[in-house]
Amino acid sequence: MSVVVEQTTDQDFARLADPYRRELYAHCYRMLGSVHDAEDLVQETYLRAWKAYDGFEGRSSLRTWLHRIATTACLTALERRRRRPLPTGLGGPAADPSAELADGPEVPWLEPVPDSLVGADDPGSVVAARTGVRLALVAALQYLQPRQRAVLVLRDVLRLSAAEVADILETSVPAVNSLLQRARAQLSRNAPVEEEIVEPAEAKAILARYVAAFETYDVSAITAVFTEDAVFEMPPFRTWVQGAAHIAELISVHCPASAAGDMVLVPVEANGQAGFGLYMRDGEGVHRAFGLKVLDLAPGGVRHTAMFFDTSLFRRFGLPEHL
Structure with missing residues (x-):
């Protein structure tokens, strides 16, 4: 009993x-x-x-x-x-x-x-x-x-x-x-900056531009997709930059990509925001987990990107280790 x-x-x-x-x-x-x-x-x-x-x-x-x-x-x-x-x-x-x-x-x-x-x-x-x-x-x-x-x-x-x-x-x-x-x-x-409303259609267009800019590794397009005062930060690196031109320079100098196709972005939803799992092509031609991005949008472009290089996060987002 x-x-x-x-x-x-x-x-x-x-x-x-x-x-x-x-x-x-x-x-x-x-x-x-x-x-x-x-x-x-x-x-x-x-x-x-x-x-x-x-x-x-x-x-x-x-x-x-x-x-x-x-x-x-x-x-x-x-x-x-x-x-x-x-x-x-x-x-x-x-x-x-x-x-x-x-x-x-x-x-x-x-x-x-x-x-x-x-x-x-x-x-x-x-x-x-x-x-x-x-x-x-x-x-x-x-x-x-x-x-x-x-x-x-x-x-x-x-x-x-x-x-x-x-x-x-x-x-x-x-x-x-x-x-x-x-x-x-x-x-x-x-407190975080007061959010600006981005209509769904515009958000979709901004994210499409963001994916295209990175996957084609077009530095001028990368510059254009960010707002003028955008922020880009990358834990575990303490370094962060502000301004579209500075973000593009940071990426062109430090990103291991060198040509179109080196990067693939897979959409995720994180913290109530748009995000992407970023895969980088290695020397064997395999796209492997590289970092997880969380984006904050504003009218006209991406206002903030947090790029997390902890690839153990991929499993929690249901993403594979390689494509």
Whole structure:
């Protein structure tokens, strides 16, 4: 009889808790800035919740209870981890794009996240879910103290009440409001540039130009597809450049491609933004995983490109190691 009861309890837990998995993954990603760490913390959250489920008394909603466990796990993890920046958060742009690239292997860099892992199950919440993980926003969150980060995400992104957040953090509502006020003030100093609306047809045309420019390795076309003040950054390199001409010079000097066909771009969706898996042709003529790009568009062109050279990300985006 006890085995049947345990199986029923496990089934109830899975049925009730599984719908929150992607929301919890997105929460852990916002807190930690890493897809690898977010995966570990979600697993830890569900393990803790499963073990404690018999004692769940329903004084709060299951969603709030799960977020309490996830937030506690994230705050504990952040005690042992440094914030995850992008190169633009560590200094100014390079004055000479042709100079040797500055490496930063010791930096725990921010990582992009596939939309498929953080999208909401409710179609009406998809846009909000993707907006909440845009690369610039998650990068800005890294400047907040862990508890400030937790309060801001829980209140402003997940829209939980101050009372629910106080329950999650085991503090008072006035303390939550104070943390939120300080977090918003800090975020405003590091906030991403206000997004400009790009109509779908124009976005499609910009992305087509971007693919054509790189796959034909046409430096003049590469220059033209970026906005005048565009930014190009490349973790794990600290070096980043600003301006379409500087981006084109950086690529022409440092990119191993030399002719049309050397590069192939495969579309991905990351952080609620357009992106590409970039494959580079090697000496044997095989296109191998080279880097993952996340783009931010503006009317007229690409405003920002983050190029991640961590090819282990390809597997998480469902991309092969070679074409």
